[in-house]
Amino acid sequence: MSLHRWSPRWLSNFRSASWKDRGIYTGKTCLHLLNLACAIHLISEYIGRPSTMTGPSMLPTLAHDGELVIEDRLSVRLFPERISRGDIVILQSPLEPGRIICKRILGMPGDIVCVDPTGVLAPSTEHVIVPKGHVWISGDNAAYSRDSREYGPVSMSLIQGRLFARIWPLQKATIFRNPATSLD
Amino acid sequence: MLRRAWALFRTLPAFRQVPSLLYWSPTVLFATTALYVPIHITGRSMQPSLNPDSSPWRDIGIFDRASVRVSRDYQKGDVVALRSPGDVNHMLVKRIAGMEGDVVRTLPPYPDLIVHVPRGHVWVEGDEPFYSDDSNLFGPVPAALIDSKLIAIVWPLPRVGRVSRPETPRESEAQYRHAMATFERDRSRSAKVTFDGVAKY
Numbered sequence: 001m002s003l004h005r006w007s008p009r010w011l012s013n014f015r016s017a018s019w020k021d022r023g024i025y026t027g028k029t030c031l032h033l034l035n036l037a038c039a040i041h042l043i044s045e046y047i048g049r050p051s052t053m054t055g056p057s058m059l060p061t062l063a064h065d066g067e068l069v070i071e072d073r074l075s076v077r078l079f080p081e082r083i084s085r086g087d088i089v090i091l092q093s094p095l096e097p098g099r100i101i102c103k104r105i106l107g108m109p110g111d112i113v114c115v116d117p118t119g120v121l122a123p124s125t126e127h128v129i130v131p132k133g134h135v136w137i138s139g140d141n142a143a144y145s146r147d148s149r150e151y152g153p154v155s156m157s158l159i160q161g162r163l164f165a166r167i168w169p170l171q172k173a174t175i176f177r178n179p180a181t182s183l184d
Numbered sequence: 185m186l187r188r189a190w191a192l193f194r195t196l197p198a199f200r201q202v203p204s205l206l207y208w209s210p211t212v213l214f215a216t217t218a219l220y221v222p223i224h225i226t227g228r229s230m231q232p233s234l235n236p237d238s239s240p241w242r243d244i245g246i247f248d249r250a251s252v253r254v255s256r257d258y259q260k261g262d263v264v265a266l267r268s269p270g271d272v273n274h275m276l277v278k279r280i281a282g283m284e285g286d287v288v289r290t291l292p293p294y295p296d297l298i299v300h301v302p303r304g305h306v307w308v309e310g311d312e313p314f315y316s317d318d319s320n321l322f323g324p325v326p327a328a329l330i331d332s333k334l335i336a337i338v339w340p341l342p343r344v345g346r347v348s349r350p351e352t353p354r355e356s357e358a359q360y361r362h363a364m365a366t367f368e369r370d371r372s373r374s375a376k377v378t379f380d381g382v383a384k385y
Contacts, residue, residue: 035207038214045218080272092328095304097256133270157267157329 047074048164051090057139057146058102061088061176068168073161080156084108086180088163089137094154095146102163103147107136109156116149118142128153135159221247221332223265225277229310229317232366233263233347234277234337244339245277245347247332256327259283261374263334263347266308269325277334278318281373282307284327289376291320299324306330309373 007013014022043049048071056064071090075082083089085105093099107113107130115122130136134153139145148154165175193199216222225234225243234243247265251257258264260280268274282288288307289298301307305324310316319325336346 035211039210041218042210042213092326093304094326094328097304097327097330131270133268133272155267155269155326155329156272157269158326159272 045073046077048072048161050167053102055102056144057141058088058104059141059144061104061140062102062166063172066169067166067172069166070164071161072164076159076161080159083135083156083159083162084178084180085111086178088176089135089159090161090163091137091154091158092160094151094158100160103137103139103145105135106138106148107153109134111136113148121149133157217249218253219248219250220335221249221265222338223247223275223277223332227277228315229312230263230277230279231312231315233279233311239340239343241340243337243343245334246336246338248335249332252330252332258330258333260286264308264330265332265334266325266329267331269322269329275331276308276317278308278310278316279373280306281309281319281376288319294320294323304328311369311373 014025017025050068050070053062053067053069054065062069076089083105085108087105088102089105090100090102093101109130109132111130112127113130113136114124115126115128117124130153133156135156136148136153138147138149142149163176165173167173223245225245228235228237231237234245245263252264258280260283263277263279265275265277268276282301284301284303284305286301286307287298288301290296291309291313299307301324304327306327307319307324309318309320313320334347337343
């Protein structure tokens with residue numbers, strides 16, 4: 001009896017097997033499926049995963065709805081010091097635990113940033129120094145974004161991953177590169 | 185010679201287990217990183233609840249990550265592991281002293297006497313205020329940084345068990361005084377969280 005290997009006659013083998021063998025085979029299959037699910041969870045947690053994005057806050061870069069992107073979680077975990085200005089990051093909301101947000105990094109620890117250049121949420125002359133271990137984040141669509149202008153610099157420990165690429169819709173598939181240039 | 189040693193090594197039962205161990209490693213890793221995480225607790229900021237001076241070993245605690253991640257199940261008084269707000273590579277083990285909306289009386293390094301814990305944040309403190317880098321140093325922390333909560337100590341063997349809140353005992357004099365001091369410390373910590381000026385226990 002060869003129930004444990006897949007073969008063209010698997011179904012008839014299964015039918016002719018005793019109830020005990022069927023039970024053992026089913027149990028083993030469940031264990032293997034569980035193992036597979038664990039592997040998928042670990043990969044999506046530590047390496048990267050596809051995910052959908054909704055919301056208007058990153059609008060010229062990411063559409064409001066219906067896009068599929070790939071998060072890169074490995075590089076953020078392995079080299080947290082390589083996070084730099086201009087990266088689009090996925091992080092946990094500092095206001096609502098459990099909520100995931102996606103913003104662009106504008107300021108690194110030690111930078112002096114203008115709180116709100118438009119002067120809507122704070123006078124445009126107000127500047128802050130980003131503290132150690134924190135970053136200043138902002139949505140690309142400033143008018144429809146709740147970001148550091150409202151709640152201040154956020155801890156880098158909240159960052160879960162970096163936006164790597166967009167894979168859907170296919171015509172707009174891109175790999176997101178860091179657009180920041182430095183002026184001397 | 186080397187080849188014969190290798191051939192001998194390959195026949196060992198332990199070696200024959202390697203592929204199957206590798207195959208089943210996702211389940212093991214999942215259980216120890218997503219469900220119940222063992223963490224070696226360093227430092228003295230949680231004395232006397234964790235790493236007491238009387239114990240020669242540093243404590244290893246089992247932390248429940250699934251309930252924190254999935255249902256955000258933690259309350260005031262829980263011992264939690266959280267990612268340090270100021271350092272990406274660092275984890276802290278502290279006790280939650282105040283949830284969002286609470287008004288907490290702070291300790292010296294903090295500039296204000298009382299603080300209103302903002303939305304989505306918690307106030308964490310070590311049990312040993314003198315050696316602890318906690319919210320009194322860096323302010324309220326986002327609750328999203330909370331990673332897991334302590335359910336039991338598994339090492340060293342004499343300290344195995346759950347970490348409960350201190351109770352009033354009636355043992356010998358010295359033990360009683362020690363326990364009373366612990367109890368008073370816990371009470372004073374709770375009393376620092378006030379709601380409309382009334383202490384909540």
